[in-house]
Amino acid sequence: MSHDIGAAYDxxxxxxxxxxxxxxxxxxxxxADHAPVPLDGARVLDxxxxxxxxxxxxxxxxxxxxxALDLAPGMLPRPPALSxxxxxxxxxxxxxxxxxxxxxxxxxxxxxPTPAAIELRRVAGALLATAxxxxxxxPAKEAIDAVMVRRGFDAPDWYRTFKAAGGDGDPGPAExxxxxxxxxxxHAEAQVLEVDSGLRSPADLVDWRIGMAHLAPFAxxxxxxxxxxxxxxxxxxxxxxxxxxxxxxxxxAR
Ligand SMILES: C[S@@+](CC[C@H](N)C(=O)[O-])C[C@H]1O[C@@H](n2cnc3c(N)ncnc32)[C@H](O)[C@@H]1O
Numbered sequence: 012m013s014h015d016i017g018a019a020y021d022x023x024x025x026x027x028x029x030x031x032x033x034x035x036x037x038x039x040x041x042x043a044d045h046a047p048v049p050l051d052g053a054r055v056l057d058x059x060x061x062x063x064x065x066x067x068x069x070x071x072x073x074x075x076x077x078x079a080l081d082l083a084p085g086m087l088p089r090p091p092a093l094s095x096x097x098x099x100x101x102x103x104x105x106x107x108x109x110x111x112x113x114x115x116x117x118x119x120x121x122x123x124p125t126p127a128a129i130e131l132r133r134v135a136g137a138l139l140a141t142a143x144x145x146x147x148x149x150p151a152k153e154a155i156d157a158v159m160v161r162r163g164f165d166a167p168d169w170y171r172t173f174k175a176a177g178g179d180g181d182p183g184p185a186e187x188x189x190x191x192x193x194x195x196x197x198h199a200e201a202q203v204l205e206v207d208s209g210l211r212s213p214a215d216l217v218d219w220r221i222g223m224a225h226l227a228p229f230a231x232x233x234x235x236x237x238x239x240x241x242x243x244x245x246x247x248x249x250x251x252x253x254x255x256x257x258x259x260x261x262x263x264a265r
Contacts, residue, residue, distance in 0.1 A: 013098055015169035016120055016224075017082030020061070023227035024085035028062060030222025033215075034208040036064040038141060038259055039115055041206045043068035046111065047198075047263035048137045050074050053110040056135055058099055058127075059117020063088030069113060078109075099127040102134050109135040116141055118190070122176040128194035137265035138191060143181045144203045144258035151255070154248040155220040159229065162241045170225040184260050191264035199264040211254040213246035219255065221245070 020027070042065060043050075051073040057066035060079035066088070070077050079094035080102065081087050087094040097103045099117060112135035118124040119142045131138055156164070182190070184201035191199035210219055221230045221242070230238060 013082060013100070013120075015167070016173070019167060019169055019224045019228060020081070020083035021085040022231070023222065023224040024062075024083065026222035026227030026230060027086065027224070028222075030218035030220070030227075032062045032064060032222075034210055034219055034255060034257070035061065035116065036068075037208045038206055038257060039064040039068040041204055041259070042113070042115055042139060042141045042261050043072055045202075045261045045263050046072070046137075046139050047200075047265040048111055050111075054078075054108070056080060056102075056104070056109040056112045056131075058102070058112050058114045058131060059120070060088065060094065061086045061115075061117075063092055063094070065113040065115040066092070069111070074111075078104075100130060102130045104134045106133050107136065111135055111137045111139060114138065114140040116143070118142065119181060120173065124190060125193055128190050132194040132196060138194075138196060138262065140187065140191075140262040140264075142187065142260050142262075144260050145180045145183045147181070147258040149216075149252075149255055149257075151216040151220060151249045151252050154252075155217060155245045156226070158241060158245040158248055159221070159226055161244075162233070162237070164226065164229045166225060167228075182260065184262075187260055187262040188264075191262060194264075196264035199262065201260050201262040204259055204261055206257050206259060208255040208257055213249045213252075214242075216249045216252065216255065217242055217245045 057079040066077035112131040188199040
């Protein structure tokens, strides 16, 4: 399934930069305030980096060297950032290469994240990770996806598998702490935060949702007129909805 996820994010990269990257940037700022080790001069692996928002937030707080690692080459931050293509389950770095691994919304892509967490422990002395909090939702998700289904969108297999593997839902603080301990971190603390993403208008919500990896490749197949119509219908569907405040779990482990 990793191959399909990597290909989907690769195909979504432009849509992601135009939409979700803004929300994930805010979430990365909130995560970076909970680093488990001093950031001044730290070497950081941005693990499942996407466009590199977590690495940027950590660099702004003093990290010296940030390396972005992701399955999807198209998502990776552009030079002069240091980046490499690779799988979190087989990280292409030596033991202890980093002071901190930051895994922002990447560990949730595994049916069992334990092997990836063990790899992160192997290469880094500490871990900062985020996931969506159990039960967090926003009505725009269902409304916008429904508009796209009416326009011919059919959820790709990897997304159905990913959703089904979620089972009882996203991991809570206790589950993320257990994961960190299983991976070999001696101290683990996780907490739920509510973060204002800054996305408020119907257009913001539509940019966010149609830039996600399950929808962006479909949206890219629509002719400009058809995409404009779909967007207008989606914006009407989310008119009056609350702005996007996201509940996340932040794990700090060392
Ligand atoms: C939800 S995005 C988050 C990206 C970024 N960390 C952020 O906060 O914006 C998840 C990222 O994890 C990457 N990813 C998923 N599975 C991966 C794996 N097995 N190895 C490396 N990266 C992976 C995806 O390609 C995608 O860029």
